[in-house]
Amino acid sequence: MTAEAVNPKAYPLADSQLSMTILDLVQQAANYKQLKKGANEATKTLNRGISEFVVMAADTEPLEILLHLPLLAEDKNVPYVFVPSKQALGRACGVTRPVIACSVTSNEGSQLKSQIQQLKDAIEKLLI
Numbered sequence: 001m002t003a004e005a006v007n008p009k010a011y012p013l014a015d016s017q018l019s020m021t022i023l024d025l026v027q028q029a030a031n032y033k034q035l036k037k038g039a040n041e042a043t044k045t046l047n048r049g050i051s052e053f054v055v056m057a058a059d060t061e062p063l064e065i066l067l068h069l070p071l072l073a074e075d076k077n078v079p080y081v082f083v084p085s086k087q088a089l090g091r092a093c094g095v096t097r098p099v100i101a102c103s104v105t106s107n108e109g110s111q112l113k114s115q116i117q118q119l120k121d122a123i124e125k126l127l128i
Helices: 015-031 039-048 067-074 086-092 113-127
Strands: 035-037 051-057 080-083 100-103
Touching: 015 035, 015 080, 015 086, 015 100, 035 039, 039 051, 039 067, 039 100, 051 067, 051 086, 051 113, 067 086, 080 100, 080 113
Parallel strands: 051 080
Antiparallel strands: 035 100, 051 100
């Protein structure tokens, strides 16, 4: 997917290297049952304050159906990021359907704690 094809509203967009890292962690979070798939469930995790970070797909049509998430994430001080493909996000979430948004949730005593923290820092660097 070319940069021109991605909606300019999809900011911040992860580069290919960061996208791989994000999708990899999303996949691990799915295995550890620390993942909520879909815009509605991502919204719920943000409202409940259990979201570590939110990942959205930049090729969502129309993109406006998930643009409430960055606003909510900013209110709650949760980092958020766009990845180029909803198909790849769906695969990383462990489902056969495309996924337009997902939220990695917090869990005490999780093995993913340090990886989640590193990724949050990387995402926050994009937002600066």
